[in-house]
Amino acid sequence: xxxxxxxxxxxxxxxxxxxLRDHRQELLDSRLKKQTGQLERPHLLRELRxxxxxxxxxxxxxxxxxxxx
Numbered sequence: 718x719x720x721x722x723x724x725x726x727x728x729x730x731x732x733x734x735x736x737l738r739d740h741r742q743e744l745l746d747s748r749l750k751k752q753t754g755q756l757e758r759p760h761l762l763r764e765l766r767x768x769x770x771x772x773x774x775x776x777x778x779x780x781x782x783x784x785x786x
Contacts, residue, residue, distance in 0.1 A: 722771060722775075725771065725772060725775055726775060730776055730779050730780065730783075733772050733775055733776050733779070734776060736772055737769060737772045737773065737776070740765055740768055740769050740772065741769060743765060744762070744765040744766065744769065747761055747762055747765065748762070
C-alpha cells in the first residue's frame with residue numbers, strides 16, 4: 718500500500734489517477750469498517766491519507782510540467 722515516491726514518478730497521469738481512485742475507495746471502506754468496529758489495523762488510515770496526498774502532489778506536478786512545455 719505505501720507506495721515509494723520514486724516508483725510513483727515513473728507512472729503516467731492516467732495510472733496515477735487510477736491509483737488515486739483505488740486508494741480513495743479503500744480509505745472509504747476502511748472508514749466504514751472503523752465505524753462498525755471491524756477495522757483490525759487502524760494505522761492504515763493514516764498511511765492511505767498520506768499516500769493519497771503523495772499521489773495528488775505528483776499528478777499536479779505532472780500537469781504543471783505538461784502545461785509549461
